[in-house]
């Protein structure tokens with residue numbers, strides 16, 4: 001940080017940005033590790049299919065595996081950007 | 093009971109070899125019979141940092157392949173009595189290591205050593221997997237920087253899934269966070285992740301913090317692990333790390349910037 005930034009405390013501290021980014025990405029990577037091996041690949045392929053139609057990034061595709069008694073439920077949650085659909089839609 | 097300790101990180105160049113050499117030396121200085129193994133097959137470096145590069149005759153891969161005995165390959169350290177170095181091969185690649193033979197060598201070492209320190213190569217491939225497979229405890233070497241923290245988290249996942257302890261379903265590898273190349277001044281200025289930040293993100297117990305110190309480069313120039321430089325911050329910090337590892341209650345040091353740092357901070361130095 002420059003002298004001025006230091007005095008005024010204007011710029012957002014990059015360490016805070018780093019911490020926030022890490023917490024988000026690691027939360028996702030940890031979920032991937034707990035699930036079956038194919039989860040990250042599944043998400044990547046879903047993303048590729050969807051991005052043929054709408055512009056979307058990885059954060060908007062949530063893949064979750066839940067245990068429910070004897071069942072395992074694969075939950076997909078894909079948030080489409082507003083610009084495409086007018087309102088936010090969730091596709092299950 | 094012999095303990096096998098892997099020094100690992102995922103990311104390259106964060107201080108694994110520097111830490112392995114000082115940590116192993118520190119255990120030996122405290123009277124424990126210690127062996128340190130270079131798992132970085134193809135990129136041997138531990139020998140240089142330990143200052144024994146001219147005495148390498150046989151290496152780890154020679155022992156793996158039965159071309160030399162352990163006794164022939166182990167190099168006695170010049171600076172501490174209880175320390176032996178098993179250097180990596182420079183001519184083979186990481187595929188020269190396999191579970192069965194690495195296990196055989198480690199078991200043989202168990203007979204005569206209290207601690208076996210495994211200096212892991214970077215990455216998550218064969219060499220790194222072999223270095224951590226037999227570990228009882230792990231030092232996760234992490235720099236306060238995004239890619240290093242992320243890779244450390246990845247390695248924690250691998251320790252929990254792919255180690256022998258994980259496969260056998262017994263008590264998991266005991267994990268220790270070792271933050272290296274820390275600059276208290278930059279952390280205070282908000283330019284670098286702080287110790288509490290890294291600890292919070294990785295949530296494993298903190299074993300120690302090694303400050304970014306010029307003495308580390310000088311130690312590697314000389315081939316004497318920095319722990320022998322008791323004048324230096326890094327040397328003292330490594331001694332603290334060893335004491336904590338051995339169960340002593342030693343407070344953390346070198347976490348805050350020097351007072352005189354204020355002026356250099358003002359001028360952005």
Ligand SMILES: Nc1ncnc2c1ncn2[C@@H]1O[C@H](COP(=O)(O)OP(=O)(O)OP(=O)(O)O)[C@@H](O)[C@H]1O
Pocket residue numbers: 101103104105106107108109110111132212213214272273274302303304305306308309312326
């Ligand atoms: N506390 C420190 N202060 C200053 N420099 C350091 C410190 N720790 C390590 N270094 C420097 O960082 C560089 C990398 O260190 P080192 O070789 O120990 O890392 P490594 O993790 O073993 O690397 P690799 O992944 O290639 O095996 C070296 O130049 C070393 O001198």
Ligand SMILES: [Mg+2]
Pocket residue numbers: 108109110132137212213
């Ligand atoms: Mg190294």
